[in-house]
Each structure stands twice: as structure tokens, then as C-alpha cells.
Amino acid sequence: MAKNKTLIVIAGPTAIGKTALGITLAQHFSTEIISADSRQFFKEMSIGTAKPHIDELAAARHHFIDSHSINTFFSTGDFEKQALEVLEEIFSKHDLAIMVGGSGLYLDAVTKGLDELPDTDMQIRSQLNALFETEGLEPIKAQLAAADPEYYAKVDQANTQRLIRGLEFFLSTGKKVSSFLTNSKKQRPFDTIKIGLNMERPLLYQRINHRVDLMLQEGLLDEVKSLQPHKDLNALKTVGYAELFDYLDGNITYDTAVEKIKQNTRRFAKRQLTWFRRDEQIHWFSPDQTDDVINFLENSINRVS
Template identity: 70%
Template sequence: MEDGNTEIQQSYNPKAQNKTLIVVVGPTAIGKTALAIKLAQFYQIEIISADSRQFFKEMHIGTAKPSNEELATAPHHFINSHSIQTLFSTGDFESQALQLMDELFKKHKVLIMVGGSGLYIDAVCKGLDDLPEIDLSIREALNEKLATEGIESIKKQLQESDPEYYEKVDQSNPQRMIRGLEVVLSTGKKLSSFLTAKKKQRPFQIIKIGLNMDRALLYDRINHRVDLMMEAGLLEEAKLLLPHRQYNALNTVGYSELFDYFDDKTDLASAVAMIKQNTRRFAKRQLTWFRRDENTAWFEPNQVEDIIEHLNAQLQTPNAKLN
């Protein structure tokens, strides 16, 4: 960090701390990656990504991954770690991330997790509930409905069956919505009801930092980032991935809309406009999810020194209730 932060850095004593996970959350395009890198450099520690789209090595521009230059500034994990052809569930992330953290905590007292995927964050911080067995014939029927009637029919049915899960889920991802429906149809219980059990105890403290800003400014940033993605070659990237569109990883904002363009369902300008609109909607749902946690301390992206002061105050009180 710059010399202006020397006084802050001198107040941090990593040898006196218990194992701690700093979690940086917030909506897409808010600046989570930039903050995580600054914190990783400041504390000389490593970053764990909890972005469910940045896992996949075939998807680059549309997932707003850190650049090669950014990746070189601090060790990152779970970036380009899996193929879109690999089934990688939230439960897989929970187990693999905890195993990795167990190793990293042997080198560092503090780690950083950053991402906008609320369910993945919760999986590590709170643990997942054991979900029920699913009637596979119901899954097949829902996939057939998706193929014949389209995603809107799935969205409508999920909204009616489990409105709580509907508000949380990525509504451009049909497989995530089908997951909610198949639980309701198989068990008669909402998937959201399985996501509210008592959280599991973790062998580390958790400090949560949330980033937010004026809504209009955030939406401007989102729109601008989509324009930059298009300039960087998102259309060409989506075209290369078109033969693999059957994989669940590609049922997501930024790719689905361009696949519709390739299918002659819309023109390019409308597809880009839909990417912006769906991304703004996604950002709103992300904020709704993260605001549920009263233990998250909220800042604006430019308040880096305030964030570090807050973290140092927490890190110096390892017996405080941080999660």
C-alpha cells in the first residue's frame, strides 16, 4: 500500500490473531476484485474466488474475470479451475474450498474470499443443508418443458411455487430454477425451506465487508462494463462457445442473450440491451441476498482506508463475536 497507509499497517499484528476469513461481497461491477487485490497486497495473503462463473476456464470476457495482470498481483484460487464440461455444484465448492483453506491457513492467519455468488459464500461461511433425493422423472419433465415452452414458463412456475427461492436465484439460469422446482414437486417442500437450518460451526472467524454505492451510479457502471465487454470481443467468445451451449455453465447472463441473437430470435442491439437489463436485475438480487446478513459492514468501493481500519480493529480482537 502507499505510504499514507503506514500508520494503519503498523497497527496490524498478524501473529496475534486466530485464523480469520475476510469475505468481500456486493453486486456485480461494484469493484470487489479491485478491493480484494488491495487487501491481499496489504496483508500479503491469498484470494479465494467465490464467483460461480469465474471457475470455468472457457469463459473469460463475459464473466469479468481478473486480468492476467491482476492475477499476477496476488495468489488467486478457483479462477479457471474447472471446465464447463465438469459438473461443479455448490456442495463441491464448499468441500473443495474448505479443504484448500485448511492448507492455506497453515501459511497465513488471514485469507480473503471474494465474490457475488451468495449461495457459494453461504456454503463456506454457514454450510449447506442436506438436500432431499429428487425424482429424476420430474427433472426430465421439467427439462422437456424448458425445451418446448421456454424459460419464461419455468420462471412463472417457480415464482408461484417458491417465491423466496425465486427472488434469490439467477433467473437467467434455467437449471438453477429447475432445481428449485424439482425439490418442490418431489417433496412438497420449498427449496428455500432447506436453506435456513442452523449454520455449521467453522474453525475460523469471519469478517464480512459489503460494497455498495448509489444505485444509478452502479447501473451506469454495469452498462459501461457491458459495452467494454462487447468491445473486448464478447460476441466472438460467445460464438466460439455456441457449440457447447448445452452445458449449465453457459446458461447465464451475457451468453444466453447472445445465443438468442445467433438463433435469429433478436437483433444484436436488443441482445446487448438485454444483457445490461439482466445484469442490473441480477445486481439488485445480489444486494437483496447480502443485506440479509446483519453482520456485514458496508462501505463504498473507494473507502479502502476505512475498510482496513475496520478490519484491523476486528483482527485485534480475536475473541470478539465476528460471525
């Protein structure tokens, strides 16, 4: 792959307008889009993951939308490998590719690479998932904090899967995940330009609340009902689904579930921004600065090519 190939990354919190900008850029630069959203991979989850609509998918070719089933284990490492293969295919036809997503770890996996971790014991994962179901997250947090305080201090405290993964790794190997996290960046055969989208917090929260209302109007509750038999899968332990499962199980009222979805989505957006702000390579714009983004990219691509 020639070195003058460029990957344009569009990052930012949920509901900020990444999909619309990605499509505009893909059309402007005549290229294709890789979705780096850790939930839009799953074909059974559509409304609650805010997937691009049919007309948006028709406007530009997308990869990793509806690409996997919730019944398939699809790790960040799997995404890294498969996304690099798709990028090679895109770069065989185009000089530019677009990657859009709010999942910082997935974006980093492609642009920086992941550390190689030894395999873990699936039986231990099942036991920890069962512990989470019966006793919640606190005993897992306590064990992880004692076993690997370095990893515990870094990990997103609200990310159930990452907490379980850290403890699972220690119990399987006797070693700390933190001892494998070198943070060494892998060399990639393409240049990367990162665009971040942000806006005033009250406006973002307004957009999030409005999007949740739209999802419910579009039939989110029916989608969640159809997935009830699979609610124990990791893919479904996520905002928008977990709260409505709680409602369907009779644990909370419908109105409480809706308010919790909005609240948890706002918290998720805040964590996303915290993650992305650590990346000094991101150039920040507001969602209404499309022309500025295009001008910036054209100038940047000319400089790196």
C-alpha cells in the same frame, strides 16, 4: 485449525470493484484469494464473467478461477466442500484468507454451510430442462408454486436453475425442499469478517453499462460464438451469453442483445444487493474507501484474535 484464523469476505454487486479490493487486501495482508463467483470457475467463460486479468491474477494467488469445465457438474455443495479444503491449506500458511464474490449462496455455503439434501433423479432434471427449452419458465414456476409454495416464495424468481432444482427435488423425492431448509448455521473453525461494497444506484448502473461495452470490445461475441455448440448447458444460461445466443440464432438484433445484457446485468445487481442487505454481519463501504476498509479490518482482527 487454530480458532484465531480469519476469513475476510468481500461481497457486493457486479462491477462494483470487488476484484480490485480483494487484490489490495491480499497484498496488504500477504495472503490468498478464493473466488466465490459461480461463473468464474468455468475456464471456457472468461470475458463475459469479468474474470481477473492476467496481471491481476499475478498480483495475488487466486483459487477457483478457471478451475472447472462447463461440461462438469459443479454444485454449490461441491464448492462448499472444496473451498473449505482450500481454506485449510491457506490457513496452514497464513492467519488470514480473502474470499471475493457476488454469488451470495456460494459465500453463505462457506461461511454458514448448506443443508444436506438427498440425491435427485438426473432424468427428471433432463426432462425439466427440456420443458424449459420448449415452453419457457412459466410452467415450471406454476408447478413449483403448487408443489412447494414455501420454497417458491423464497427463491429468486429469475434464477432458472434454482426453480428447476426445487421442482426436480419434489418430483424426485415427493418431499419439499423447504422442509429441508433449516437455516441452521454450521460451526466453522475460523472467524469471519464481512465487507460489502455499494454506491449510488445511478453510478453503479453507469459502471455496469461501461463494463458491458468493454466486454464487447474485448471480444465477447467471439467468445459466445465459440461456445454455441454448448449453449444448452446450464452454465451458459446466464447473462451476457444467453442474449448473444439469441442474437446468433436470429431471434433478436445485435443492438437489442446488447441492451438486454445491460438491462439484465442491472437487474442481477439489484437482486445481489437485496440478498446481501439481509445479512446484518456485513459492514458496508464504498469502493473508494480502501484505506477505511483496511483500518476497519486491522481493528476488527485485533479484537477477534
